[in-house]
Amino acid sequence: MTPPTVPTKVKVKLGANNYGKADVRFFKVFRDAPRHEIKDVWVRVAMEGDFEAAHVSGDNTDLLATDTVRNTIYGLAVDGFTGSVEDYGKTLIRHFVSQGPKVARATAYFTEHQWQRLTVDGQEHDHSFVRQMPKHTAVVEGDGQTFTVTSGIDExxxxxxxQSGWEGYLMEQFTTLPETNDRILATVVTAKWEYAVPDCDYDAVWGRVYQTILDTFTDHYSPSVQNTLYRMGEAILTLCPEISRVHFSFPNRHHIRYNTERHGIENPNTVFHADAEPYGQIEGWVERA
Amino acid sequence: MTPPTVPTKVKVKLGANNYGKADVRFFKVFRDAPRHEIKDVWVRVAMEGDFEAAHVSGDNTDLLATDTVRNTIYGLAVDGFTGSVEDYGKTLIRHFVSQGPKVARATAYFTEHQWQRLTVDGQEHDHSFVRQMPKHTAVVEGDGQTFTVTSGIDExxxxxxxQSGWEGYLMEQFTTLPETNDRILATVVTAKWEYAVPDCDYDAVWGRVYQTILDTFTDHYSPSVQNTLYRMGEAILTLCPEISRVHFSFPNRHHIRYNTERHGIENPNTVFHADAEPYGQIEGWVERA
Amino acid sequence: MTPPTVPTKVKVKLGANNYGKADVRFFKVFRDAPRHEIKDVWVRVAMEGDFEAAHVSGDNTDLLATDTVRNTIYGLAVDGFTGSVEDYGKTLIRHFVSQGPKVARATAYFTEHQWQRLTVDGQEHDHSFVRQMPKHTAVVEGDGQTFTVTSGIDExxxxxxxQSGWEGYLMEQFTTLPETNDRILATVVTAKWEYAVPDCDYDAVWGRVYQTILDTFTDHYSPSVQNTLYRMGEAILTLCPEISRVHFSFPNRHHIRYNTERHGIENPNTVFHADAEPYGQIEGWVERA
Amino acid sequence: MTPPTVPTKVKVKLGANNYGKADVRFFKVFRDAPRHEIKDVWVRVAMEGDFEAAHVSGDNTDLLATDTVRNTIYGLAVDGFTGSVEDYGKTLIRHFVSQGPKVARATAYFTEHQWQRLTVDGQEHDHSFVRQMPKHTAVVEGDGQTFTVTSGIDExxxxxxxQSGWEGYLMEQFTTLPETNDRILATVVTAKWEYAVPDCDYDAVWGRVYQTILDTFTDHYSPSVQNTLYRMGEAILTLCPEISRVHFSFPNRHHIRYNTERHGIENPNTVFHADAEPYGQIEGWVERA
Known part of the structure; x- marks a missing residue:
C-alpha cells in the first residue's frame, strides 16, 4: 500500500485543535466538622488557543505540559474547590486562560460519582458512604470571562x-412489530441541560432535576418514549427556572415477551427476554417556548 | 511457524468439560396484584456428563442444543421461578439432569440486578423502579438430588x-510507603458465602448480609483491610446462622494525598488522587470455628 | 425534594431531535466465488424530521417503529450492501428519507471490524479469518440528495x-515534569477525515490512511504529540487527494521510568510504569491550506 | 434489617486467604542493540501464608505493604526479567517467599499484550510497534522451589x-432450532495449557500453540464446537511435547440468518444478525491418554 515514490508535500494548515489532561481522578474531603462531606470527581481539561508553533515547527515554548495541567487541578482544588464541579470548572478555566500564554479558551469535563451517607441505627454516619448509580456530569466552557455551563445526569x-405502550405507528414493507398498549418501559437516562442564568446552586438544581425525572416517569401512561421525553422536559423547565433547555438521550431497552407457547406453556405476560441490543435510541431537546 | 511435515497424532483423551448457554437475560414480572414485583436476571447454565461422542466423533445424538437450553430457561420460569434465583437454580438443574440423556451435573450462574421501588409523594409506587448498584450473584451446582449453593454481593x-490506618508493617529494601493512622479506606465489596443449611430464604439472607457489611464497615477503626475483612466475616456468621463461611475480595482503592506543597500550597489532608491502579487486593474466607 | 404544590406548567417546545435504532450488528458474506469476502458491521441509524406530533400529543401516525428500522437495515443489505459501509450509508439514508413520511434527514453511524484472511501453508484461505484490532468507523449524513461522509480509524x-521527546515547554508554579529527549511514545490513534469529493473508493482510501499513519509514526523524531499529529495530517493530505481534512485524537499513554534507584538498583531506562491514567489528550484538525 | 440487639459473637476462624498487588502495568525495553525488543505486561501477585495476626488482631508486623510488592515488581524487572513472563513469575515467587517472613506460597498472574514490529518499505523497523489482538496470559504458582505454570491465549x-454445521442433536419439548450443515462459525478463543516439563521456551511454545489453533480452525468441516475443540487439543498435544494438557473456552458467537423473506426479499444466506448474546459456551480439557 506504500506508494513507490514520495510525492511532493501539499500545502496544509492547522485547524481547530486543543490539548490538556484527561481522566484526572481527584477526591476532596471537607473535614472541618466531624460530619465530613466528599466530592469524587473525574475531570478532563482541554485548552484552545494559538498552538501553531508546536504543531508546525515543534516549538513547545508556549505550551503547558499536560502534567502541569494535572498538578494544577489538584493544587487549585485545595482552596478553590468549595462547592459544585460547575463552579470549580470556572475556576480552572480562569486559571488556564490567564496562565497559559497562548490559551484563549478552555473546557472542563466532569464526571462526579454520587455517594450516599450511610445510616447506622437510624442515624446518618459522619464519615462513611456507599456509592450510588447515577452520575453527575458537567461541561464548563469559556474564555475566562463568560462561561457556558452544561450539567447532566448519566446512568x-x-x-x-x-403503563406504557406503542401503537398507531406507520405500517410498511419492513414493519413486523405488533402493536401493544401494555409493555415494559426501561431506559437508561442520559440528560443534560443548559442554564438561563449565569450562576446558581448547581448541586441543588441537579437534585431537583433528578427527582423530577423520577416523578414524571411514574405519573402518566407512556404512548411512546418520545412523549415521555417531552413530558420530562416540560416538568423540568416548570420546576427549574434556572434551566433554559434540557436534552435527553433514551435507549429503549426492549423487554420482549418470550414465546413459551410453542413449548406448550402459557406465558401470561410475565416472562420476558431483556434484549441488550439492538435498541431504539430516542434523543431530543425540550426548550422554553 | 508451521512445521514442514505433519507429525503422527499422539494419543489424547477428553478431560473435564461442560457446555451450555451464557448471558441469558431474563426478566420476570409478578403481576397478580396491583403492586408488581420484578426479578431481573442474567444466567448461564453449564452441563457436565458423558459428552465424549460429540467431542471425539462429532456425534451430537445426546446433546441438547444450547438454543434449547435458552428456551428452557425462559419456559420453566413461567411457573417455576417464584422466589429467589437460588431456588430457580435448583429447578433448572433438576430439569437438565433429567432431560439431557447424558447430563450428570449442572451449574447455574446468576447475576441479579437490584431495583428499588420508586417513592412518589412518600408512597411506594406500584410498578416503577430505579436500579441500584450492588448485584446479587449466585452459583448453584448439583446432580439433581443434592445442591451446593453459593450466594454473593458484587459491585x-x-x-x-x-478511622482507617496502615502501620507497623514490615520495612525492607523495597518499602517506601509511609505509615499512617488516618487514611481514606475505599473498596468495592465482592462477597460470596456458602450455606450450613440445605435450604432457606435466600433473599432474606442476602439482605441481612448486605446490611451487616455496611454496619461493620462503620463500627471500628480499621488497622488493615485484612482486619476489617475478618470483622465483617465474624459479624455475618454471628447474624446469619444459615451461613457456614463467607469470602471477601477487597481491592484497596488507594486515595493518595496529593503533594501540593511543592507548588507552595498546603494540603491539609483534603485533596487526594483516587488512584485507579495498581491496587492492593485482599482476599480470604472467614469460617465457623 | 418534591415541591409541595404542582406549579402551573410553563410553555415549552420541542427542539432538535432524532430517533432510530442503535447497535444493529449485521454481517454479510459475499459467497458467489469460493473465496468468500466478509463485512462485519455495527450500525446506528438516526432520523430527523417533523416528529412533533409524537412528542407533544403522543400521536405516532408518522413514526417508523425502530424495529422497522432494524428490519430495513438487514433487508436492504441483501442487494444494497455491495461495497463500503460509506456507500451503504447513502443507500440507507435515501431509503429512510423517502420512506418515513416526515423524515427530512438521516445519519448512519458505522463501526466495521477488520478481519484478516488466514494464511495456511503460505496460501490465503478461502473462508477463514482472524480479527484485527483497528476498526473502520464512518458517519454518513444527508437529506437523501447530498451527503456528508466522515470516515475514521479507531483503536x-x-x-x-x-525518537520522541518533550522539551522547551513553559515552566511555572505547577510544573514539575523534567524535560527529556528520549522517551517512549505510545498512543491509541482515533482518526477521522472528510472528503473533497462526493464519492470515491472509501475502502481503498481507508487502507491508504492506515498505512500512512504507520509510516509517518516511524519516520521522524517526535518533539511533541502535536508535531507528530501535524506531520501525519500533512502526509495523509499529500497521499490522499480525496480527503479535504483529517482530525486526530491522541491520548498520550505515558510510560514513566520507574525510580528503582531508591531501592539500590540502577534502571538504565529499561523499566517503565505504563500509566493508564491520567493521560494527556491532544486533538486537532489538519486541513488543506 | 438491623437486628434490635447485638447477639453474642460466634466463634470463627480465618480460612484460606491471600493478598498482594493487582493491575501493575509494567513495560520493559531491551535496548542493548539498535533493534529494541519490548515486553508489555499487567501483573498481579498474590501471597499466601500465615497472616492470622493481621486478620484477627490487627497486627501488621509480618506483612509486606502491597506498595512494597509493587516496587519489587518493577525493581526486580531491571535485572530479573529477561525472557518470558513465565520465567519472571518464578523469579517473583522466589523473592516473595524468601522475603515475606510468613509467605509460604505465591501466585503471579500475567497478561501480556502482543506488539508486532512495524514494517517500513519492506524492512522491519527497529523501535516502532503496532499492537495485536490476542493476549498472552500466564499464571505461575509455587512455594519458591516447585512451580505450576499455566500459559494461555486470550481474545x-x-x-x-x-464448513461448519450443527445436526443430529436431541429434539425435545424446548427444541426449536433447525438443523444446518452450513453455518458461520465464530468464536473468541480463550485457551490455557499446563506443562509436562519443569521449564521450556515459553514464548516459543506460545507461538506454536497460536499457529496450531489457526491451522486447525481451517482444516476440517466442524460438526460441532465440541469436535473442533477436541481436534485443536489433539493437534496442540501432537505439536507441543512440552504441554501436558490444554483447555479451551469457546463462546459460540451465533450468526443468525436474517429472515428478509417476510419483507419480500430473498436472502441467499448472505445477510446475518451477529447476535451478541446469549451465546453457547463450550469448555473442556484435552489431555494426553
Missing part, C-alpha cells in the same frame, strides 16, 4: 412494568 | 474518610 | 521506544 | 463462513 436506570 | 462501593 | 495502538 | 477472534 440512571429506570423501569416500569406497565 | 458494592464503600468508602470512609477516616 | 490503533502504536508505540515507539525512542 | 483471539476467529471466524469461518462455511
Amino acid at each position: 440512571l436506570y429506570v423501569l416500569k412494568t406497565t | 458494592l462501593y464503600v468508602l470512609k474518610t477516616t | 490503533l495502538y502504536v508505540l515507539k521506544t525512542t | 483471539l477472534y476467529v471466524l469461518k463462513t462455511t
Whole structure:
C-alpha cells in the first residue's frame, strides 16, 4: 500500500485543535466538622488557543505540559474547590486562560460519582458512604470571562412494568412489530441541560432535576418514549427556572415477551427476554417556548 | 511457524468439560396484584456428563442444543421461578439432569440486578423502579438430588474518610510507603458465602448480609483491610446462622494525598488522587470455628 | 425534594431531535466465488424530521417503529450492501428519507471490524479469518440528495521506544515534569477525515490512511504529540487527494521510568510504569491550506 | 434489617486467604542493540501464608505493604526479567517467599499484550510497534522451589463462513432450532495449557500453540464446537511435547440468518444478525491418554 515514490508535500494548515489532561481522578474531603462531606470527581481539561508553533515547527515554548495541567487541578482544588464541579470548572478555566500564554479558551469535563451517607441505627454516619448509580456530569466552557455551563445526569436506570405502550405507528414493507398498549418501559437516562442564568446552586438544581425525572416517569401512561421525553422536559423547565433547555438521550431497552407457547406453556405476560441490543435510541431537546 | 511435515497424532483423551448457554437475560414480572414485583436476571447454565461422542466423533445424538437450553430457561420460569434465583437454580438443574440423556451435573450462574421501588409523594409506587448498584450473584451446582449453593454481593462501593490506618508493617529494601493512622479506606465489596443449611430464604439472607457489611464497615477503626475483612466475616456468621463461611475480595482503592506543597500550597489532608491502579487486593474466607 | 404544590406548567417546545435504532450488528458474506469476502458491521441509524406530533400529543401516525428500522437495515443489505459501509450509508439514508413520511434527514453511524484472511501453508484461505484490532468507523449524513461522509480509524495502538521527546515547554508554579529527549511514545490513534469529493473508493482510501499513519509514526523524531499529529495530517493530505481534512485524537499513554534507584538498583531506562491514567489528550484538525 | 440487639459473637476462624498487588502495568525495553525488543505486561501477585495476626488482631508486623510488592515488581524487572513472563513469575515467587517472613506460597498472574514490529518499505523497523489482538496470559504458582505454570491465549477472534454445521442433536419439548450443515462459525478463543516439563521456551511454545489453533480452525468441516475443540487439543498435544494438557473456552458467537423473506426479499444466506448474546459456551480439557 506504500506508494513507490514520495510525492511532493501539499500545502496544509492547522485547524481547530486543543490539548490538556484527561481522566484526572481527584477526591476532596471537607473535614472541618466531624460530619465530613466528599466530592469524587473525574475531570478532563482541554485548552484552545494559538498552538501553531508546536504543531508546525515543534516549538513547545508556549505550551503547558499536560502534567502541569494535572498538578494544577489538584493544587487549585485545595482552596478553590468549595462547592459544585460547575463552579470549580470556572475556576480552572480562569486559571488556564490567564496562565497559559497562548490559551484563549478552555473546557472542563466532569464526571462526579454520587455517594450516599450511610445510616447506622437510624442515624446518618459522619464519615462513611456507599456509592450510588447515577452520575453527575458537567461541561464548563469559556474564555475566562463568560462561561457556558452544561450539567447532566448519566446512568440512571429506570423501569416500569406497565403503563406504557406503542401503537398507531406507520405500517410498511419492513414493519413486523405488533402493536401493544401494555409493555415494559426501561431506559437508561442520559440528560443534560443548559442554564438561563449565569450562576446558581448547581448541586441543588441537579437534585431537583433528578427527582423530577423520577416523578414524571411514574405519573402518566407512556404512548411512546418520545412523549415521555417531552413530558420530562416540560416538568423540568416548570420546576427549574434556572434551566433554559434540557436534552435527553433514551435507549429503549426492549423487554420482549418470550414465546413459551410453542413449548406448550402459557406465558401470561410475565416472562420476558431483556434484549441488550439492538435498541431504539430516542434523543431530543425540550426548550422554553 | 508451521512445521514442514505433519507429525503422527499422539494419543489424547477428553478431560473435564461442560457446555451450555451464557448471558441469558431474563426478566420476570409478578403481576397478580396491583403492586408488581420484578426479578431481573442474567444466567448461564453449564452441563457436565458423558459428552465424549460429540467431542471425539462429532456425534451430537445426546446433546441438547444450547438454543434449547435458552428456551428452557425462559419456559420453566413461567411457573417455576417464584422466589429467589437460588431456588430457580435448583429447578433448572433438576430439569437438565433429567432431560439431557447424558447430563450428570449442572451449574447455574446468576447475576441479579437490584431495583428499588420508586417513592412518589412518600408512597411506594406500584410498578416503577430505579436500579441500584450492588448485584446479587449466585452459583448453584448439583446432580439433581443434592445442591451446593453459593450466594454473593458484587459491585458494592464503600468508602470512609477516616478511622482507617496502615502501620507497623514490615520495612525492607523495597518499602517506601509511609505509615499512617488516618487514611481514606475505599473498596468495592465482592462477597460470596456458602450455606450450613440445605435450604432457606435466600433473599432474606442476602439482605441481612448486605446490611451487616455496611454496619461493620462503620463500627471500628480499621488497622488493615485484612482486619476489617475478618470483622465483617465474624459479624455475618454471628447474624446469619444459615451461613457456614463467607469470602471477601477487597481491592484497596488507594486515595493518595496529593503533594501540593511543592507548588507552595498546603494540603491539609483534603485533596487526594483516587488512584485507579495498581491496587492492593485482599482476599480470604472467614469460617465457623 | 418534591415541591409541595404542582406549579402551573410553563410553555415549552420541542427542539432538535432524532430517533432510530442503535447497535444493529449485521454481517454479510459475499459467497458467489469460493473465496468468500466478509463485512462485519455495527450500525446506528438516526432520523430527523417533523416528529412533533409524537412528542407533544403522543400521536405516532408518522413514526417508523425502530424495529422497522432494524428490519430495513438487514433487508436492504441483501442487494444494497455491495461495497463500503460509506456507500451503504447513502443507500440507507435515501431509503429512510423517502420512506418515513416526515423524515427530512438521516445519519448512519458505522463501526466495521477488520478481519484478516488466514494464511495456511503460505496460501490465503478461502473462508477463514482472524480479527484485527483497528476498526473502520464512518458517519454518513444527508437529506437523501447530498451527503456528508466522515470516515475514521479507531483503536490503533502504536508505540515507539525512542525518537520522541518533550522539551522547551513553559515552566511555572505547577510544573514539575523534567524535560527529556528520549522517551517512549505510545498512543491509541482515533482518526477521522472528510472528503473533497462526493464519492470515491472509501475502502481503498481507508487502507491508504492506515498505512500512512504507520509510516509517518516511524519516520521522524517526535518533539511533541502535536508535531507528530501535524506531520501525519500533512502526509495523509499529500497521499490522499480525496480527503479535504483529517482530525486526530491522541491520548498520550505515558510510560514513566520507574525510580528503582531508591531501592539500590540502577534502571538504565529499561523499566517503565505504563500509566493508564491520567493521560494527556491532544486533538486537532489538519486541513488543506 | 438491623437486628434490635447485638447477639453474642460466634466463634470463627480465618480460612484460606491471600493478598498482594493487582493491575501493575509494567513495560520493559531491551535496548542493548539498535533493534529494541519490548515486553508489555499487567501483573498481579498474590501471597499466601500465615497472616492470622493481621486478620484477627490487627497486627501488621509480618506483612509486606502491597506498595512494597509493587516496587519489587518493577525493581526486580531491571535485572530479573529477561525472557518470558513465565520465567519472571518464578523469579517473583522466589523473592516473595524468601522475603515475606510468613509467605509460604505465591501466585503471579500475567497478561501480556502482543506488539508486532512495524514494517517500513519492506524492512522491519527497529523501535516502532503496532499492537495485536490476542493476549498472552500466564499464571505461575509455587512455594519458591516447585512451580505450576499455566500459559494461555486470550481474545483471539476467529471466524469461518462455511464448513461448519450443527445436526443430529436431541429434539425435545424446548427444541426449536433447525438443523444446518452450513453455518458461520465464530468464536473468541480463550485457551490455557499446563506443562509436562519443569521449564521450556515459553514464548516459543506460545507461538506454536497460536499457529496450531489457526491451522486447525481451517482444516476440517466442524460438526460441532465440541469436535473442533477436541481436534485443536489433539493437534496442540501432537505439536507441543512440552504441554501436558490444554483447555479451551469457546463462546459460540451465533450468526443468525436474517429472515428478509417476510419483507419480500430473498436472502441467499448472505445477510446475518451477529447476535451478541446469549451465546453457547463450550469448555473442556484435552489431555494426553
